[in-house]
Amino acid sequence: MSSPLRFTHLTFAWPDGSVVIDDLDLLVPPGRSGLVGDNGTGKSTVLRLAAGDLSPTSGSVRAEGRVGWLRQDLTLRAEERVDDHLGVRRIRAAIRAIESGSVDETDYATVGDDWDIEERVAAELDRLGLPNDILDRRLGELSGGEAVQLGLARVLLQRPDVLLLDEPTNNLDTSAREHLYGVVETWRRTLLVVTHDRDLLERVDRIGDLREGSVQWYGGGYTAYAAQVEAEQEAAVQAATTARQDMRKQKNDLIESQRILSGRKRYADKMYATKREPRAVMKLRKRAAQVSAGKYRQLHEDRLESAKERLDEAEAKVRDDREIRVDLPATEVPRGREVLRADLALRTGARVELDLRGPERIAVVGANGSGKTTLLNTITGAVEAEGLLEVKVPIGMLDQRLDTLDDSLTVFENVKQRAPHADDNEVRARLARFLFRGAKGDQLVGTLSGGERFRATLAAVLLAEPAPQLLLLDEPTNNLDFSSYDALVSALASYRGALMVVSHDQGFLEDIGATGTRRPLRL
Incomplete structure (x- = not known):
């Protein structure tokens, strides 16, 4: 079988000399392939090298045909028009000029062979669940999920032979995810997707596991991969x-x-x-x-x-994917005790009525832009809203950016700042349960991998004084590798307080018990 994408003796190091990929040989076959691995193993770097965004330190990358790349960190200019961002504004304008009688050769040259561009754009937007009238809007008017969908539409309009997707389900609501799944299921050329979305991985033909500098392929989707x-x-x-x-x-x-x-x-x-x-x-x-x-x-x-x-x-050959096991008695909330009462008008226009009691676990769901993150920020006091809000227990919040820690301090120092009265030995003992044992606790946060940073942030939130009896989670599974996902689920299994979770990951909501007897809060 031919390989539309191949890496030969590929090495990549950053300017400071730190090596990300060392002598990688990888053949990506036709069809739909997923790429998984722990945070920090170089998955996104592999895609950037394949897309030509980075150049190898040594070795080579070869792709057959046109490469389209949806990057994880989309950068958008708020004032830019959508059709400009898609690269079709000038073609649309030229077609309209010609339809109005223009005989300017420049207009014909601009259109080229793209006379069907309006139909193609409409088809791609419809395929992704976006309205056609979005073309005349500004990027700053879009939600995070719509921006990801638009980024994918831009890539698809390039008609790539090799499609590279980097965490494409981040910030997508349930409807948008279903449209993305449809794109993947019907893709007939070559696809390589980096994702931790298990439902998306069920729709690929094979999964490559990047571990210790090499990739091992497993046939089938996520269920088959996990069993193997x-x-x-x-x-x-x-x-x-x-x-x-x-x-x-x-x-x-x-x-x-x-x-x-x-x-x-x-x-x-x-x-x-x-x-x-x-x-x-x-x-x-x-x-x-x-x-x-x-x-x-x-x-x-x-x-x-x-x-x-x-x-x-x-x-x-034995993977060191250990689980977090913590005992958090101070987070316990007696059953029936009122934790939160709210009757709010959010600045997004949404109305929220909520009475949260005891160790209840509630999922906050809704379309992108409906106000889910705004609700959590309102509860913490970061955003103002009109109406009644009574929070009767200490709060902790794990946001999706993981930017609450001080990069210049160690893991131990960050946690100690949030629990100043705790004994040093006790803090270190607790950190060990979050897998920061010995010298690991003295590592600067700025040097941590993505998975380590996640565990450090989780430790800082849960070990704070006073202990959080209401925990707010905002899309906590974005960018998590499988071991970090399992660590989060195992930590929340020990959590005894109330929980509010914003997530589009139905499997995660089920794993942590947020889909039990209480109906989700829908915005």
């Missing part, structure tokens, strides 16, 4: 257990061999001292015994070294 990885991990754990047992056996055999050799030496020394045989014979026997003992000892040392190598190899 689980089977591999069970085998890897068993192999590591067997190798560990063998190493213990070889250690014991080496100790036993040393005991036997010591006994032989004592016997030989005794024979030599009592002179029971001629001196020359005893010297010859002693020399032979030393050679034999050396070979015997070396045999067991070699076996032990071989056992260590097998153990290292087996343990390297």
